[in-house]
Amino acid sequence: MKAKGNLVIGQSGGPTAVINNSVWGALREAERHVEIGEVYGMVRGIQGFLQEDLWDLRREDQARIDGLRLTPSAALGSCRYRLTDDDYDRVLDVSRAHDIRYFCYIGGGDTMHTTSEIGRRAAASGYEMRVMGIPKTIDNDLPFTDHTPGFDSAARYEAITCMDIVRDTRALRDTESIKIVATMGRNTGWLTAATALADDYSPDLIYVSELAFDRGRFLADVEAAYRQRGCVVIAACEGLKNADGSLVAARQDSLNTDAFGHPELGGLGQYLVDLAMSELHLKARLDKPGTMQRSAGLFISTVDAAEAAMVGAAAVRHAVGGTSAYMVTLERCAEPAYSCTTGLVPLQDVANQEKLMPRDFINAEGNQVTQTFKDYARPLLGGPLPAYVTLAGHSVPRRLPPQAR
Amino acid sequence: MKAKGNLVIGQSGGPTAVINNSVWGALREAERHVEIGEVYGMVRGIQGFLQEDLWDLRREDQARIDGLRLTPSAALGSCRYRLTDDDYDRVLDVSRAHDIRYFCYIGGGDTMHTTSEIGRRAAASGYEMRVMGIPKTIDNDLPFTDHTPGFDSAARYEAITCMDIVRDTRALRDTESIKIVATMGRNTGWLTAATALADDYSPDLIYVSELAFDRGRFLADVEAAYRQRGCVVIAACEGLKNADGSLVAARQDSLNTDAFGHPELGGLGQYLVDLAMSELHLKARLDKPGTMQRSAGLFISTVDAAEAAMVGAAAVRHAVGGTSAYMVTLERCAEPAYSCTTGLVPLQDVANQEKLMPRDFINAEGNQVTQTFKDYARPLLGGPLPAYVTLAGHSVPRRLPPQAR
Numbered sequence: 005m006k007a008k009g010n011l012v013i014g015q016s017g018g019p020t021a022v023i024n025n026s027v028w029g030a031l032r033e034a035e036r037h038v039e040i041g042e043v044y045g046m047v048r049g050i051q052g053f054l055q056e057d058l059w060d061l062r063r064e065d066q067a068r069i070d071g072l073r074l075t076p077s078a079a080l081g082s083c084r085y086r087l088t089d090d091d092y093d094r095v096l097d098v099s100r101a102h103d104i105r106y107f108c109y110i111g112g113g114d115t116m117h118t119t120s121e122i123g124r125r126a127a128a129s130g131y132e133m134r135v136m137g138i139p140k141t142i143d144n145d146l147p148f149t150d151h152t153p154g155f156d157s158a159a160r161y162e163a164i165t166c167m168d169i170v171r172d173t174r175a176l177r178d179t180e181s182i183k184i185v186a187t188m189g190r191n192t193g194w195l196t197a198a199t200a201l202a203d204d205y206s207p208d209l210i211y212v213s214e215l216a217f218d219r220g221r222f223l224a225d226v227e228a229a230y231r232q233r234g235c236v237v238i239a240a241c242e243g244l245k246n247a248d249g250s251l252v253a254a255r256q257d258s259l260n261t262d263a264f265g266h267p268e269l270g271g272l273g274q275y276l277v278d279l280a281m282s283e284l285h286l287k288a289r290l291d292k293p294g295t296m297q298r299s300a301g302l303f304i305s306t307v308d309a310a311e312a313a314m315v316g317a318a319a320v321r322h323a324v325g326g327t328s329a330y331m332v333t334l335e336r337c338a339e340p341a342y343s344c345t346t347g348l349v350p351l352q353d354v355a356n357q358e359k360l361m362p363r364d365f366i367n368a369e370g371n372q373v374t375q376t377f378k379d380y381a382r383p384l385l386g387g388p389l390p391a392y393v394t395l396a397g398h399s400v401p402r403r404l405p406p407q408a409r
Numbered sequence: 410m411k412a413k414g415n416l417v418i419g420q421s422g423g424p425t426a427v428i429n430n431s432v433w434g435a436l437r438e439a440e441r442h443v444e445i446g447e448v449y450g451m452v453r454g455i456q457g458f459l460q461e462d463l464w465d466l467r468r469e470d471q472a473r474i475d476g477l478r479l480t481p482s483a484a485l486g487s488c489r490y491r492l493t494d495d496d497y498d499r500v501l502d503v504s505r506a507h508d509i510r511y512f513c514y515i516g517g518g519d520t521m522h523t524t525s526e527i528g529r530r531a532a533a534s535g536y537e538m539r540v541m542g543i544p545k546t547i548d549n550d551l552p553f554t555d556h557t558p559g560f561d562s563a564a565r566y567e568a569i570t571c572m573d574i575v576r577d578t579r580a581l582r583d584t585e586s587i588k589i590v591a592t593m594g595r596n597t598g599w600l601t602a603a604t605a606l607a608d609d610y611s612p613d614l615i616y617v618s619e620l621a622f623d624r625g626r627f628l629a630d631v632e633a634a635y636r637q638r639g640c641v642v643i644a645a646c647e648g649l650k651n652a653d654g655s656l657v658a659a660r661q662d663s664l665n666t667d668a669f670g671h672p673e674l675g676g677l678g679q680y681l682v683d684l685a686m687s688e689l690h691l692k693a694r695l696d697k698p699g700t701m702q703r704s705a706g707l708f709i710s711t712v713d714a715a716e717a718a719m720v721g722a723a724a725v726r727h728a729v730g731g732t733s734a735y736m737v738t739l740e741r742c743a744e745p746a747y748s749c750t751t752g753l754v755p756l757q758d759v760a761n762q763e764k765l766m767p768r769d770f771i772n773a774e775g776n777q778v779t780q781t782f783k784d785y786a787r788p789l790l791g792g793p794l795p796a797y798v799t800l801a802g803h804s805v806p807r808r809l810p811p812q813a814r
Contacts, residue, residue, distance in 0.1 A: 019580050044805055051583065054812055058805040071798030076573060078580040079800050085583075094812050101808040165701055168481060172704040175424050175483040178456065178490075183700065273697075274679055291699030292678075295588065296570055299577040301795050302707050390706050393476030395484050400449055400463035403506040407459055407499050 008039040009105025011320065013061075014046030014053060015078040016111035016118070018142065020154030021161075021304045022312040024072035024079045026110050026138050029316030031061060031069060037324045040106060048081035050109070050118060054094050058102065073309060076157075076301040087118055092125050099126070099133055106134050106323045110316070112141035112152075113356055116331055120351035123329035134323035137331035137351050138315050142298045144194035147359040148349040149333035153315055154298070156308030156384035159198035161297045162187060162239075164389060169291055170205040170237045171392065177235035182226065182280045182288035186273030188297055189213055189241040191358050195297065197365065199239040200373045201381060202389070207239040214361050215370040216247040222276075223283050225371050230286060242272045305386035311344060318346040342383035413444040414510025414538075416725065418466075419451030419458060420483040421516035421523070423547065425559030426566075426709045427717040429477035429484045431515050431543050434721030436466060436474060442729045445511060453486035455514070455523060459499050463507065478714060481562075481706040492523055497530050504531070504538055511539050511728045515721070517546035517557070518761055521736055525756035528734035539728035542736035542756050543720050547703045549599035552764040553754040554738035558720055559703070561713030561789035564603035566702045567592060567644075569794060571607040574696055575642045576797065582640035587631065587685045587693035591678030593702055594618055594646040596763050600702065602770065604644040605778045606786060607794070612644040619766050620775040621652040627681075628688050630776050635691060647677045710791035716749060723751040747788035 013030050015023055027045070034040045047057040059080070061069075072079055087095070099107065107126075109119045116137045123135030139146050142158035166185065173183045185207065187196040193212020200206045208229045211217065229236040244252040253271040273290045280288040315332040322330065331354050333347040365377035418435050420428055432450070439445045452462040464485070466474075477484055492500070504512065512531075514524045521542045528540035544551050547563035571590065578588045590612065592601045598617020605611045613634045616622065634641040649657040658676040678695045685693040720737040727735065736759050738752040770782035 015580075019577050042805075045800070047802070048580075048583065056805070056807040056809055059800065060803045060805050061800075063803040064800055068798045068800055071796065074795070075797040077576040079798070081582075082580045083583055084581070090813075097809060102805070164707065165705075168704045168706060169700050171482040172424050172700045175420075175453075175487045176489070177486075178453065178488055271679075274676075289699065290697060291701055292695060292697035293701065294694065294696035295574050295577045296696060296698065296701075299573045300570075301573060301797060302569065390479070391476065392480040392706060393473045393484070395450070395464065395466075395469055395473055397452070398465045398468040400447075400461070400465050400507070402461040404461055404502060408495075 009103050010042040010044060011040050011106035011108065012044040012046060012053070012058065012104045013108040014049045014110065015080045015082045016049040016109060016115040017082060017084060017140070019077040019082055019299050020140055020142050021076040021157035021298065021300060022153055022308045023110060023140050024075050025309045025312035026140065026153065026316030027079065028069060028072045029313030030108055030138070030320045033317035033320040037320070039324050041103070044102065044104070045080045049083040049085065050087065050095070051083040051085045052081065053098060054091055056098055074301060074304065076299045076304065084114070087121070092121060095122055096126060096129055096131055100131060104133060106320065108136045108138055108319045108323065110138040110140045112143065113146060113354070113358060116146070116351055117355035120329065120355045123351060127328070134326070134328040136319040136323045136327070137354070138319045139331055139333065140312070142195060143189055143192055145192040145358045146354060147357045148354055150336040150344060151334060151384060153308060153312035155194060156305040156311070156386065157303055158195055158297050159201060159381055160305045160385045161293070161300050161303040162195055162198040163201035163385060164303060165293060166199040166202040166207055166237070166239065167205040167389065167392065170202060170207065173235050173237050179287070180289050181230060181235045181286045183237045184273050184276045184280070184288060184290050185237065185239045186242050186290065186292045187239055190243045191360070193241045193361050196239050196241040197361060197373045197377055198381060200378060201385060207237040208233065209236065209238045209371045210373055211238070211240045211244060211371060212361060212366060213241040213243040213245055215366060217244045217252045218247070219279070223279070226280055227284055230284070238276065240272060240276055244272055305384060307384055307386040315346060322348065414508050415447040415449060416445045416511035416513065417449040417451060417458070417463065417509045418513040419454045419515065420485045420487045421454040421514060421520040422487060422489060422545070424482040424487055424704050425545055425547050426481040426562035426703065426705055427558055427713045428515060428545050429480050430714045430717035431545065431558065431721030432484065433474060433477045434718030435513055435543070435725045438722035438725040442725070444729050446508070449507065449509070450485045454488040454490065455492065455500070456488040456490045457486065458503060459496055461503055479706060479709065481704045481709065489519070492526070497526060500527055501531060501534055501536055505536060509538060511725065513541045513543055513724045513728065515543040515545045517548065518551060518759070518763060521551070521756055522760035525734065525760045528756060532733070539731070539733040541724040541728045541732070542759070543724045544736055544738065545717070547600060548594055548597055550597040550763045551759060552762045553759055555741040555749060556739060556789060558713055558717035560599060561710040561716070561791065562708055563600055563702050564606060564786055565710045565790045566698070566705050566708040567600055567603040568606035568790060569708060570698060571604040571612055571642070571644065572610040572794065572797065575607060575610040575612065578640050578642050584692070585694050586635060586640045586691045588642045589678050589681045589693060589695050590642065590644045591647050591695065591697045592644055595648045596765070598646045598766055601644050601646040602766060602778045602782055603786060605783060606790060612642040613638065614641065614643045614776045615778055616643070616645045616649060616776060617766060617771060618646040618648040618650055620771060622649045622657045623652070624684070628684070631685055632689055635689070643681065645677060645681055649677055710789060712789055712791040720751060727753065
């Protein structure tokens with residue numbers, strides 16, 4: 005049976021700790037289908053593809069390919085690039101020139117829009133190319149999928165990091181009373197919520213971007229928690245918004261809009277630090293994991309790695325089977341034990357949509373998550389969290405009167 | 410042979426990932442000496458000791474004690490507290506009341522000053538108590554010791570984190586060009602320098618606090634690196650100072666001076682982000698590991714854990730042997746294979762002194778570290794760094810003329 009054409013795969017948007025597992029899964033699946041000739045990687049996503057910047061992935065030695073499973077960030081390179089009409093034509097020209105019949109693109113909402121358009125235009129122009137979207141985003145904001153590969157490992161990062169931060173803060177509570185942990189998230193609080201998976205060491209207060217930020221309420225929450233415990237750890241989503249929809253801490257600089265018109269985030273944490281210091285006169289400090297939360301190899305969730313490979317493989321399998329213009333999804337199987345299978349959703353349905361946290365994942369007061377969220381997210385972390393110990397603390401009876409002051 | 414008295418151990422200052430190993434080492438050593446009766450832990454350091462807030466550590470079950478080896482942060486609690494004359498008297502009263510004859514205190518420079526004073530006053534008052542300092546600080550700024558327990562694990566954190574950050578930044582280099590990693594460090598750049606241990610993925614530019622920050626030179630460095638590579642990762646010490654000794658980014662708030670009169674740090678990273686954006690018109694982003702770099706359990710260096718236990722045990726052994734008012738040090742043995750033994754230094758010599766990075770650990774331009782530093786620091790990381798792969802990248806020959814623009 006003759007090969008029907010070549011396959012290309014690309015990585016787009018912010019990297020994740022397991023995005024390379026999707027490449028690995030796609031490559032392994034491609035080996036099983038004689039219809040697939042060459043397997044190419046886009047260098048830096050669609051931006052490289054436009055310049056015919058392609059790598060021949062079949063020429064990579066197996067050790068490197070297998071090493072992708074434990075290698076975070078985008079091994080092919082990535083981009084955030086919005087295609088023009090001319091660019092879309094060029095994508096088809098490059099595809100034709102390299103006889104690409106299977107087109108797989110890994111990314112989030114913006115990427116699925118691009119992928120959807122490529123599929124639509126290929127079909128309209130009569131060029132037979134199967135175009136598949138492979139979901140990826142630490143933000144977990146893609147619709148029609150139980151969750152998104154990349155989220156689980158980032159959630160594991162948030163959970164373990166919060167264990168460390170909360171234990172540190174409590175140990176030194178008389179000195180550094182307020183700690184703000186600013187987590188990534190443009191319009192959705194999934195990652196911020198994941199800090200609650202630290203269980204006994206989860207933040208005292210959690211603010212997600214689904215609910216409007218109320219300055220007065222925030223200060224009252226922090227003060228109450230401080231009175232109760234002597235120190236407060238607060239997880240806050242960088243995309244927190246006021247009641248009018250404006251960002252609580254937006255950067256005004258004109259540089260700070262990306263190719264898709266999204267304003268740049270990042271100042272929220274320092275804003276809350278300043279607020280706590282100036283209004284409550286408590287010492288506050290910022291921890292800002294930034295890039296670390298999306299590309300930390302030591303925090304890869306085994307579930308996430310396996311599922312990222314699974315959606316990569318499924319995209320290739322469905323493409324060979326005749327499917328086009330769909331994104332692979334994850335569908336959670338019936339309880340009790342956690343498992344997922346893959347499903348499909350039309351790319352045009354998923355493009356540019358965001359899945360917000362349901363209201364019942366957030367508590368009534370809007371400053372914590374609920375057990376329902378924890379039940380949803382906990383299996384995604386893969387293995388257990390570190391087994392840190394806490395001393396029992398057998399008090400020695402006092403023998404002196406209290407110190408005179 | 411009758412017990413000669415009880416032992417107390419306390420943890421002070423910023424926690425580290427291995428500070429509990431020093432408690433573990435001291436406890437294990439204490440078991441070997443019949444001279445030692447009870448073993449108490451100070452709850453939240455000397456501040457708790459003043460209130461007779463003590464735990465009976467011999468009543469802890471062994472699983473908890475052994476769990477300390479993998480548990481970051483201060484399991485006994487910690488404090489930053491400057492003792493008054495009355496407090497010093499109280500320390501002796503509490504010591505007498507609980508028949509404490511062995512006094513071990515784990516901490517950095519400020520703590521060693523406190524410990525030195527306690528030893529001096531105990532001797533002056535005729536109360537026989539052996540007072541020992543156990544070194545601890547992620548800052549690595551204690552003198553007379555090859556390095557300080559806690560630093561190694563924090564250095565491992567910086568190295569691995571920079572691998573992740575640099576790979577992430579290069580993958581997405583057309584979008585997020587400049588990344589600032591703001592590392593802890595008041596007057597010394599040891600931790601910032603440790604980012605260079607990421608080898609192929611070490612930051613392009615490293616600025617330590619030993620050299621005066623020059624705004625113009627910084628901008629020229631960043632621009633040159635950007636022209637060369639298309640993206641720049643910069644590690645900068647939060648304690649960077651101007652030529653006149655003032656902090657580049659100090660917080661002016663009156664809250665921001667700690668018990669020892671040190672000004673609070675933290676704003677340096679955002680300052681550099683703003684500088685790069687406004688002057689170079691490049692997109693810049695801040696990663697601020699904050700607390701994470703000192704209390705991250707997943708980054709514990711095996712060398713660090715072993716040495717932290719070793720200095721804890723040595724303190725107890727020397728105290729029982731008759732030594733008092735000394736701090737345990739680490740002495741590096743002759744090459745080739747890395748190993749350390751312990752030594753001793755009088756507490757009064759070490760108190761309130763800071764060990765700066767030697768000039769030959771920093772390059773001539775003041776924007777990178779040297780191989781000499783890497784040779785010094787590399788063995789401290791313990792096991793190998795993660796074996797991430799990079800694809801070989803076999804380019805597919807182009808078949809089209811370049812895209813018309």
